Amino acid sequence: MKRLLPSVLLALLALPAQAEPVAFGLFGDTPYNRWERDNLPDLIAEMDRENLAFVVHDGDIKNGHSICSDEVLQDVLGVFRKSATPLVYVPGDNEWTDCHRSSNGSYDPLERLAKLREWFFPGDLALGQRPLKLQRQSSDPAFAAYRENVRWQAGGALFVGMNLPGSDNNFNGTQRSGGPVAEFIERGAANRAWLAEAFALARRNKLAGILIVIQANPGFEDASNGKPSHGYRDFLIQLREATQTFAGQVVLVHGDTHHHQIDQPMEDPATKKTVKNFTRMETIGSPFFGWVRATVDTTDPQVFRFSPRYWKTRQQAN
Numbered sequence: 001m002k003r004l005l006p007s008v009l010l011a012l013l014a015l016p017a018q019a020e021p022v023a024f025g026l027f028g029d030t031p032y033n034r035w036e037r038d039n040l041p042d043l044i045a046e047m048d049r050e051n052l053a054f055v056v057h058d059g060d061i062k063n064g065h066s067i068c069s070d071e072v073l074q075d076v077l078g079v080f081r082k083s084a085t086p087l088v089y090v091p092g093d094n095e096w097t098d099c100h101r102s103s104n105g106s107y108d109p110l111e112r113l114a115k116l117r118e119w120f121f122p123g124d125l126a127l128g129q130r131p132l133k134l135q136r137q138s139s140d141p142a143f144a145a146y147r148e149n150v151r152w153q154a155g156g157a158l159f160v161g162m163n164l165p166g167s168d169n170n171f172n173g174t175q176r177s178g179g180p181v182a183e184f185i186e187r188g189a190a191n192r193a194w195l196a197e198a199f200a201l202a203r204r205n206k207l208a209g210i211l212i213v214i215q216a217n218p219g220f221e222d223a224s225n226g227k228p229s230h231g232y233r234d235f236l237i238q239l240r241e242a243t244q245t246f247a248g249q250v251v252l253v254h255g256d257t258h259h260h261q262i263d264q265p266m267e268d269p270a271t272k273k274t275v276k277n278f279t280r281m282e283t284i285g286s287p288f289f290g291w292v293r294a295t296v297d298t299t300d301p302q303v304f305r306f307s308p309r310y311w312k313t314r315q316q317a318n
Helices: 006-014 034-048 070-081 109-120 182-204 220-224 233-244
Strands: 022-027 055-057 087-089 150-154 157-161 209-213 249-254 261-263 278-282 289-296 304-311
Touching: 022 034, 034 070, 034 289, 034 304, 070 109, 150 182, 157 182, 182 209, 182 233, 220 233, 233 249, 278 304
Parallel strands: 022 055, 055 087, 157 209, 209 249, 249 278
Antiparallel strands: 022 289, 150 157, 261 278, 289 304
């Protein structure tokens, strides 16, 4: 056998390790009303029948004008726990950031976030009946509070959940102006560290892709126009710089604006060219109801594929 040339050997070592394709589900911005809550168990049961490796809810388990009570949060948590498929939940603004609104019951948002951390993120397993072990950022003593920031590997890719909610990522807290508040600054430092670790891990393990799940629409269009939101500016810069130095595919999954879309909105600010290895996928949100079936396949140049599964809306069902 001929000896491989050093350059050929290095190229082979740089190739991502192949893994069996994996299917998973993505949903969010639901339930927003009684009809969606009544049908949520059936939606999850449909995903269970698909033999998925896991499902991820990208935040907003209630609408933005309803009570943030213990009972409301625990009710949806009970549904999530009954999922036969491992279920990973990423917190949204409606269940903590916006809970100070009078229509939400005038709760302290930080108290609500503490309850979410206590109830939805216990131990090192995802919610649901079948175990899926997660690595939580809280295992690092420097970021012990951030139980909601998680990651796991599947199908030759890295999956990452991060707490970046809507309402400008809690930049101003309960104030209409000013800021940034301490909570935003501290969580921002945790998120930056978690994202940097994720890309370092993916490079070290030669993974073919990274899929990151947050709740907020971070405003790629505003960033491209030179007017990034205060709450997401640093995240978008870090995400772009990390993506451009990563050999694989990067996907950002989010909800928040309730418009299912799959596009490539990231631009290089110097060249104004599209960053080709980045894709944004927004999940289906109320008043639309459904989920997105996704696959990760390291033999596919795109690595990730998405297929929406719409249900009838409440209006269509009546």
